[in-house]
Amino acid sequence: MKETREVDVQAETEPRKETEVDASDTRRRVRRRGVEEPPPGASPTPRLPWWANPRVGLVVVIAALVALFSSARPAFLDVDLTLVPLQRDISVFVVVGLAQLAVLSLGHMNLAVGRMAALSAFAAGLAYDRFDAPLVVGLVVALVVGAAIGAVAGAIITATGVNSFVVTLALDFGLLGVVALLYDRFAGGVAFSTRPPGMDELRSDTFFDYCIGPVCGPPVPLLLPFALVALVLVGLFFGRSRNGREVLMTGASLRAARLSGIPVGRRVVTAHALSGLLAGLAGFMLAMTNGAFSASIGDSFLLPSFLAPVLGGTLLAGGAVSALGTALGATLTSVIQKGLNLLQFEADALQIFIGVVLLVALSLDRVRQVLAERRGVRA
Amino acid sequence: MRVVCTQLVKLFPGVRALDGVDLDLRPGTVHALLGENGAGKSTLIKVLTGVHKADGGTVLVGEGDDEPDRPVVFSGPSDAQTAGIGVVHQERNLVPAFSVAENIALQALPSRAGLVDRAGVREIARRCLAMLDLDLDLDRPVAELSVAHMQLVEIAKALATDSQVLLLDEPTASLTAEEADRLYDVVRRLREQGHVVVLVTHKLEEVFAIADVVTVLRDGRSVAGSVPLSSLTRSDVVDLMVGRAHTERELQAREVDRSTTPALELRGVSTSVGHRDVDLAVHRGEIVGLYGLVGAGRSELVRALLGLDSVTGGSVLVDGRSVTIRSVGDALRRHRIGYVTENRKEEGVFLTQTVTRNVAVTVWDRLARLGLVAERRERDLLATYQERLGIRLSGPTQLAGQLSGGNQQKISLAKWLAADCSVLVIDEPTVGIDVRTKAAFHELIVQLSEQGLAILLISSDLPEMVALADRVAVMHERRLTGEVENSHDYAAMSGRIIRLVHGEQAADAPPAA
Numbered sequence: 001m002k003e004t005r006e007v008d009v010q011a012e013t014e015p016r017k018e019t020e021v022d023a024s025d026t027r028r029r030v031r032r033r034g035v036e037e038p039p040p041g042a043s044p045t046p047r048l049p050w051w052a053n054p055r056v057g058l059v060v061v062i063a064a065l066v067a068l069f070s071s072a073r074p075a076f077l078d079v080d081l082t083l084v085p086l087q088r089d090i091s092v093f094v095v096v097g098l099a100q101l102a103v104l105s106l107g108h109m110n111l112a113v114g115r116m117a118a119l120s121a122f123a124a125g126l127a128y129d130r131f132d133a134p135l136v137v138g139l140v141v142a143l144v145v146g147a148a149i150g151a152v153a154g155a156i157i158t159a160t161g162v163n164s165f166v167v168t169l170a171l172d173f174g175l176l177g178v179v180a181l182l183y184d185r186f187a188g189g190v191a192f193s194t195r196p197p198g199m200d201e202l203r204s205d206t207f208f209d210y211c212i213g214p215v216c217g218p219p220v221p222l223l224l225p226f227a228l229v230a231l232v233l234v235g236l237f238f239g240r241s242r243n244g245r246e247v248l249m250t251g252a253s254l255r256a257a258r259l260s261g262i263p264v265g266r267r268v269v270t271a272h273a274l275s276g277l278l279a280g281l282a283g284f285m286l287a288m289t290n291g292a293f294s295a296s297i298g299d300s301f302l303l304p305s306f307l308a309p310v311l312g313g314t315l316l317a318g319g320a321v322s323a324l325g326t327a328l329g330a331t332l333t334s335v336i337q338k339g340l341n342l343l344q345f346e347a348d349a350l351q352i353f354i355g356v357v358l359l360v361a362l363s364l365d366r367v368r369q370v371l372a373e374r375r376g377v378r379a
Numbered sequence: 380m381r382v383v384c385t386q387l388v389k390l391f392p393g394v395r396a397l398d399g400v401d402l403d404l405r406p407g408t409v410h411a412l413l414g415e416n417g418a419g420k421s422t423l424i425k426v427l428t429g430v431h432k433a434d435g436g437t438v439l440v441g442e443g444d445d446e447p448d449r450p451v452v453f454s455g456p457s458d459a460q461t462a463g464i465g466v467v468h469q470e471r472n473l474v475p476a477f478s479v480a481e482n483i484a485l486q487a488l489p490s491r492a493g494l495v496d497r498a499g500v501r502e503i504a505r506r507c508l509a510m511l512d513l514d515l516d517l518d519r520p521v522a523e524l525s526v527a528h529m530q531l532v533e534i535a536k537a538l539a540t541d542s543q544v545l546l547l548d549e550p551t552a553s554l555t556a557e558e559a560d561r562l563y564d565v566v567r568r569l570r571e572q573g574h575v576v577v578l579v580t581h582k583l584e585e586v587f588a589i590a591d592v593v594t595v596l597r598d599g600r601s602v603a604g605s606v607p608l609s610s611l612t613r614s615d616v617v618d619l620m621v622g623r624a625h626t627e628r629e630l631q632a633r634e635v636d637r638s639t640t641p642a643l644e645l646r647g648v649s650t651s652v653g654h655r656d657v658d659l660a661v662h663r664g665e666i667v668g669l670y671g672l673v674g675a676g677r678s679e680l681v682r683a684l685l686g687l688d689s690v691t692g693g694s695v696l697v698d699g700r701s702v703t704i705r706s707v708g709d710a711l712r713r714h715r716i717g718y719v720t721e722n723r724k725e726e727g728v729f730l731t732q733t734v735t736r737n738v739a740v741t742v743w744d745r746l747a748r749l750g751l752v753a754e755r756r757e758r759d760l761l762a763t764y765q766e767r768l769g770i771r772l773s774g775p776t777q778l779a780g781q782l783s784g785g786n787q788q789k790i791s792l793a794k795w796l797a798a799d800c801s802v803l804v805i806d807e808p809t810v811g812i813d814v815r816t817k818a819a820f821h822e823l824i825v826q827l828s829e830q831g832l833a834i835l836l837i838s839s840d841l842p843e844m845v846a847l848a849d850r851v852a853v854m855h856e857r858r859l860t861g862e863v864e865n866s867h868d869y870a871a872m873s874g875r876i877i878r879l880v881h882g883e884q885a886a887d888a889p890p891a892a
Contacts, residue, residue: 242743261708
């Protein structure tokens with residue numbers, strides 16, 4: 001019954017006098033004790049050193065890699081050959097990463113992120129093919145279908161209490177078959193042949209192609225703003241909105257959230273619906289990039305969807321997310337992929353490299369957590 | 380085995396966690412180790428068990444009751460174990476899926492040809508349980524045991540490594556009174572067998588019930604080093620711990636206006652978890668105590684009330700209106716009822732989140748402008764309650780998990796005050812909180828009621844009940860057995876309440892409201 005027990009260690013070493021905390025000694029202390037230490041009672045708000053911020057680390061690594069790749073292959077800085085396609089890749093994978101981030105906030109996973117994208121893309125393709133829908137209507141259809149299937153996943157998790165890993169894994173298998181059948185039935189193959197008006201522009205144009213008088217836009221693909229809007233909205237949702245924060249609190253502690261008056265079931269559904277919606281957006285964007293609505297959309301989404309948020313400092317355990325970090329994480333992986341491609345690495349070698357980067361990044365993450373614990377601030 | 384520590388010093392950066400501690404553990408004694416949170420008790424235990432290495436002072440070990448002559452330095456917990464010092468921590472350290480026997484023998488598994496010797500395991504377990512005069516099914520998984528039995532298995536486990544010195548860290552924190560009595564029997568038995576039992580606790584009743592010798596720590600120093608308990612009174616011990624003459628606050632009986640409509644009233648309430656015919660009313664400005672043994676169903680009643688379980692019969696009235704409460708959110712937003720849970724680490728606060736978010740979690744809808752929460756308003760809110768409740772923080776981004784228990788409890792309370800609750804259910808507010816913080820918390824609860832809150836106080840701490848409540852309702856096996864007007868006279872009150880706890884109607888109890 002009485003599970004509440006005082007954990008004395010936290011208070012035992014509470015400083016009795018104004019003290020200065022020596023960094024190296026404290027690190028040893030944290031290792032040795034394995035528990036968080038209280039910060040000095042009256043000191044100003046502790047902060048992490050700038051270098052412990054994973055976002056800063058990512059920016060540095062990205063800059064270093066760009067410098068490395070462009071000195072090895074000047075073509076890396078070629079606008080049409082590299083930079084524009086790179087931005088398209090980044091745009092898609094930022095949104096994919098955000099789709100995973102939406103449920104990582106709960107400490108959940110969405111293993112069906114790729115198949116949700118595929119189903120959404122199918123729905124958009126169907127709208128274009130059968131109903132001659134305008135471009136934007138197809139986008140809305142993709143988002144709605146994605147959100148709906150995500151909400152279903154969330155509802156199943158809430159209703160049954162089964163782990164999200166299992167539910168979305170099962171969903172992934174189910175959708176794999178459904179998507180193949182649907183394309184077979186409605187597209188007579190593995191892709192729709194119809195292209196709605198505007199799709200080609202969205203696919204290949206950059207803002208450089210649009211000029212007002214003598215002033216033309218930057219060489220940024222038209223797809224990039226989609227990712228930017230998603231990024232800002234997701235950032236605001238988790239950082240500042242009531243619902244988003246309640247999702248995070250639910251991720252931090254389900255029981256405490258329930259006892260704080262948060263409707264936890266609804267928040268779980270919300271987060272999964274958001275994940276599905278973003279997966280739908282990613283599916284739409286990838287279809288635009290590929291130039292076709294096909295059954296293979298989303299096949300390559302699963303691993304990158306974890307890579308980007310985790311690199312950016314989102315916790316797998318739930319309760320803390322970073323939208324900006326996800327963008328940087330997606331950028332890093334895309335830069336590595338593009339760079340190694342240019343250096344003519346084999347695809348397999350590329351995977352090894354990305355695996356190594358992930359391990360290193362996560363090890364750094366552990367250092368960051370230890371630092372955060374000892375300073376008593378958010379990681 | 381006798382262990383003598385002299386002038387132990389343990390430094391953490393900027394802190395002298397131990398600053399000259401003397402301790403003399405003689406065989407055949409129960410040695411109470413007392414001190415407020417932060418006094419150094421846990422650090423001392425960790426030094427004694429080899430988790431920490433002392434930065435100064437000596438630990439001498441000797442056979443029997445002789446003056447010890449052998450200095451020891453433990454370089455790790457297994458060293459201390461080998462030397463015969465065992466510890467039972469507050470946190471459970473059992474493997475739930477393993478059997479009782481396996482858990483007991485875990486630290487020194489007998490093996491034959493590289494395989495675990497099952498007969499040997501059972502033999503060890505049987506021997507250790509016999510020392511405790513306990514009869515437990517050796518093959519039962521530990522997960523199926525009650526908390527009290529797990530505690531005893533942990534003690535048996537410590538004995539399996541031939542521990543002559545046994546450190547028990549708050550052993551009764553999660554036990555009922557009867558289970559605690561059984562534990563005391565075990566402790567006395569161990570004493571008769573010549574063990575030293577070191578008891579770390581916050582409960583003075585417990586100390587006076589079974590300890591022979593006491594060491595009191597304050598600010599890392601031993602202010603009373605191994606003093607026979609017979610020479611001290613209860614108030615002496617409190618003085619030693621707090622370091623100043625400490626007067627237990629006596630509240631006068633207060634006049635509460637009960638002519639008004641109760642803020643919260645239960646009429647003949649039954650619940651899905653077995654409560655029957657519960658009648659209870661709490662008025663504005665009143666503190667109603669709900670007393671009972673652990674397991675009597677008090678927290679469960681509140682949980683049903685809040686929609687976590689269901690109310691199956693009778694009616695719940697808030698300000699005279701009959702209501703149905705479906706969830707905690709419902710209780711909070713529609714009826715302004717808050718619940719400060721007994722389980723603060725898992726349910727009361729979000730350990731991994733900032734204190735700001737912990738306090739503002741209930742009011743984000745109110746703090747939002749155009750759907751976005753204004754962080755400045757959030758911090759203002761925190762500052763308000765930080766000052767009002769005297770919460771010690773290093774800053775608004777500090778994580779709740781890094782606060783002391785008392786401050787966490789205040790954060791848990793602040794969240795409901797921020798939500799402007801008019802009825803507050805406070806469940807076991809001071810479990811595991813030291814004497815000084817406890818007194819401050821009591822004052823706070825009284826202040827809140829004086830400001831017009833209706834407070835339903837659940838506590839298993841009888842002195843706390845008598846100090847705070849205006850009326851005490853007693854629950855026994857999910858029914859209310861009676862209600863007593865509090866006279867604030869501890870001796871008389873405790874007698875009447877205890878009688879009710881055991882199901883006897885107090886002869887002079889006023890009729891239930």
